[in-house]
Amino acid sequence: MVRLSRPSLRKCRRFFAAIDGRSWIPAAVCAVGRWTATTEKMSRSGRASSWGDHAQLLSNTLTPTRESRINVNPFTVRLALHGDLDFFVRRGVRGRTIERTLSEKTSVKDAIEACGVPHPEVDLILVNGQPVDFQYCIASVAEIEVYPAAGPSTQFKNKRLQVATASKFVADGHLGGLVRDLRLLGFDVAYDPQAEDRRLLLVMERETRALLTRDRRLLMHAIVTTGYCPRSQNADEQTVEVIRRFDMLGSIAPFTRCLRCNAPLQKVTKAEIIERLEPLTKIYYEQFRHCTGCGQIYWAGSHFAKLQKRLKQIRASCS
Numbered sequence: 001m002v003r004l005s006r007p008s009l010r011k012c013r014r015f016f017a018a019i020d021g022r023s024w025i026p027a028a029v030c031a032v033g034r035w036t037a038t039t040e041k042m043s044r045s046g047r048a049s050s051w052g053d054h055a056q057l058l059s060n061t062l063t064p065t066r067e068s069r070i071n072v073n074p075f076t077v078r079l080a081l082h083g084d085l086d087f088f089v090r091r092g093v094r095g096r097t098i099e100r101t102l103s104e105k106t107s108v109k110d111a112i113e114a115c116g117v118p119h120p121e122v123d124l125i126l127v128n129g130q131p132v133d134f135q136y137c138i139a140s141v142a143e144i145e146v147y148p149a150a151g152p153s154t155q156f157k158n159k160r161l162q163v164a165t166a167s168k169f170v171a172d173g174h175l176g177g178l179v180r181d182l183r184l185l186g187f188d189v190a191y192d193p194q195a196e197d198r199r200l201l202l203v204m205e206r207e208t209r210a211l212l213t214r215d216r217r218l219l220m221h222a223i224v225t226t227g228y229c230p231r232s233q234n235a236d237e238q239t240v241e242v243i244r245r246f247d248m249l250g251s252i253a254p255f256t257r258c259l260r261c262n263a264p265l266q267k268v269t270k271a272e273i274i275e276r277l278e279p280l281t282k283i284y285y286e287q288f289r290h291c292t293g294c295g296q297i298y299w300a301g302s303h304f305a306k307l308q309k310r311l312k313q314i315r316a317s318c319s
């Protein structure tokens with residue numbers, strides 16, 4: 001995790017307050033017309049002081065464009081978050097329209113992320129009733145409707161901003177339980193508990209993987225196109241969330257992927273691996289698979305029934 005020095009933390013205070021949804025930048029501050037640009041400057045100074053050469057890669061998308069720096073008369077935007085996007089704002093604001101006063105042209109993506117909602121969580125944006133993309137520039141009074149990927153809305157199906165499915169993932173170091181569950185179900189999840197944010201983003205981009213993380217700042221990074229922030233802290237519930245979000249129920253293939261290294265498993269005959277088996281395993285088991293990556297051998301041991309029961313519960317929760 002990133003550790004910021006106290007001065008950096010103070011400098012970043014408003015930025016973190018905004019993205020964590022713990023407290024809002026007061027309207028009086030927004031009315032000065034600096035909130036978007038100020039957020040960007042603060043986030044950069046915090047990252048640069050703590051991440052060294054990571055700063056450039058991880059600098060976020062809040063850089064104001066030449067156009068956005070041009071001051072305009074202050075105007076008010078109202079944002080309505082639909083579905084479970086309320087998860088990203090503090091409890092006191094949930095269910096309410098968020099009102100902001102701006103005096104700079106601002107991309108709708110920046111306006112939404114300043115409320116704490118990462119752009120990969122946003123599937124449809126309506127500005128004054130019309131669908132727009134993330135680059136849309138707000139320059140006057142606007143009503144902004146924001147819908148999640150898994151939202152109930154069926155409006156504007158050809159204007160959706162997120163993919164409906166994903167088959168490859170990279171998960172951050174805090175999601176070990178989720179990674180184990182997904183691999184158990186046969187899904188391809190790259191995972192290194194020691195990997196830094198920069199490494200996660202590189203793997204995500206190079207291997208075209210969807211990013212799974214509860215770090216909203218990381219999910220807001222400009223290069224993230226597909227990602228998801230598990231709402232629950234329980235691994236089984238997170239698994240259900242991911243399967244639902246990316247419509248993976250029909251792709252479940254249990255016991256086909258190595259839990260240790262993520263490589264596919266392959267059937268082997270008992271004769272091929274018998275020298276590596278414990279004496280009792282040799283006696284009681286006939287069916288084996290081995291990992292094509294690390295060589296780990298798998299068989300339906302005493303824990304197998306328990307695993308099957310757990311998978312059955314996950315499947316039932318998904319359907």
Ligand SMILES: [Zn+2]
Nearest residue numbers: 258261291294
């Ligand atoms: Zn393996």
